[in-house]
Amino acid sequence: MNFEQVRIVLVNTAQPGNIGGAARAMLNMGFTRLYLVNPAAFPTDRATWRAAGAGQLLETATVCDHFDQAIADCHLIIGTSTRARRIPWPLQDPRTCCQQIAAEPPQRQVALVFGNEQHGLTNHELHRCHQHVAIPANPAYASLNLSAAVQVLTYELRLQILAQQNKPPLPPAPEHPPDDPPATSQAVENLLQHLERAMLGSGFLDPAAPRQTMTRMRRMFSRIRPDEREVQILRGFLASTEKSAKPR
Amino acid sequence: MNFEQVRIVLVNTAQPGNIGGAARAMLNMGFTRLYLVNPAAFPTDRATWRAAGAGQLLETATVCDHFDQAIADCHLIIGTSTRARRIPWPLQDPRTCCQQIAAEPPQRQVALVFGNEQHGLTNHELHRCHQHVAIPANPAYASLNLSAAVQVLTYELRLQILAQQNKPPLPPAPEHPPDDPPATSQAVENLLQHLERAMLGSGFLDPAAPRQTMTRMRRMFSRIRPDEREVQILRGFLASTEKSAKPR
Structure with a gap:
């Protein structure tokens, strides 16, 4: 047909x-x-x-x-x-x-x-x-x-x-541009660890309190499935908050 | 929703x-x-x-x-x-x-x-x-x-x-009005036998030739699934062709 x-x-x-x-x-x-x-x-x-x-x-x-x-x-x-x-x-x-x-x-x-x-x-x-x-x-x-x-x-x-005709309704659209592949599991782990360090370092996260916050962050990043560029942006930002922090 | x-x-x-x-x-x-x-x-x-x-x-x-x-x-x-x-x-x-x-x-x-x-x-x-x-x-x-x-x-x-919401896209439309239910298998058989008699009687069907014609008619009526009224109309027409036929 x-x-x-x-x-x-x-x-x-x-x-x-x-x-x-x-x-x-x-x-x-x-x-x-x-x-x-x-x-x-x-x-x-x-x-x-x-x-x-x-x-x-x-x-x-x-x-x-x-x-x-x-x-x-x-x-x-x-x-x-x-x-x-x-x-x-x-x-x-x-x-x-x-x-x-x-x-x-x-x-x-x-x-x-x-x-x-x-x-x-x-x-x-x-x-x-x-x-x-x-x-x-x-x-x-x-x-x-x-x-x-x-x-x-x-x-x-x-x-x-x-x-x-075995054709998809829309031409397959890449969810990420070719130069931004999804981040690896290890890269996301590193990001989460960096986030936790920054949250602890800034005093936002209390090491004595339950770790619910990090679980929520992990779940969010799991849902988001960030690409390499996004991880890079977030880690750059975390590093800069750490650098610009007043000595505590 | x-x-x-x-x-x-x-x-x-x-x-x-x-x-x-x-x-x-x-x-x-x-x-x-x-x-x-x-x-x-x-x-x-x-x-x-x-x-x-x-x-x-x-x-x-x-x-x-x-x-x-x-x-x-x-x-x-x-x-x-x-x-x-x-x-x-x-x-x-x-x-x-x-x-x-x-x-x-x-x-x-x-x-x-x-x-x-x-x-x-x-x-x-x-x-x-x-x-x-x-x-x-x-x-x-x-x-x-x-x-x-x-x-x-x-x-x-x-x-x-x-x-x-478990609703059909269109309200279910009856394929036949309520007063015309589908014809029974026996009624369609009777119609096919009547058709065969009429075809033989009119000289259209040669009893010596292969029965391909009746198989095709059977297949067509099987596809059509006529209702009672339709069978009635067709049998009435067959009867009237038999009555109006010149003596052979």
């Missing part, structure tokens, strides 16, 4: 801005194939403005008069739906639905279909879909903006396609 | 429409606490229009002059980030990050922080965050619209909070 097998189909879109917002959302998630069925207005300045860096998708969009033209060559058609229907259709949440899409073999064409902002997809359109998908929303206010719905579903589909 | 523990903090938002779009996205996902730090313009007609049914969130939003005011009473602060930093901060994908948030005990206050559309969060603001979260986006065009980013993260957080 790859991103080029998926088309986003917007049917009877009323607000030109939503076409631009949907194009941007798609491209942000790596999808480029936009189909517009009978849009109220297209192209428009508003759509181009909302598309921002995804203007190219508006130029290459396929505009159709009828829904059936947009899906004729598709093998799997997913319709977005919020309303309960008289004859219920198989209804999935986005994660389950996108797992199924991502399992499609190469060359199979998949359509993700979004209806009009006010009325959604018609029964005719919904009946042409193999599955219906609903975004789990607040029951008290469940109607997402059209481009927001495109964003959620393309986000889920991106995650599932990357997982199916 | 519950939805009221989470606040959405928008810092230095430039486009008034994005404040409205973010309010709508939040409420769609069940979050109601919006903080605005030094917005370029607020309130505005544009924000109210984009908020649609979430106008109430704009009226109850907390407006602050400085970022620190918006997060002073928070226990866990998550900053959204797209840029690589000179000193890398722990960076998570939305799913991992929202799992961590959803594991917070009750009463802990959580802030999800979004920066300016052009510049994101400043280093000062990012350094006040415990974690940074990045939405896995198309590396060639990774900059999401602000309200789209709010939509993705609140969607993930909704899923994780519902999971933590």
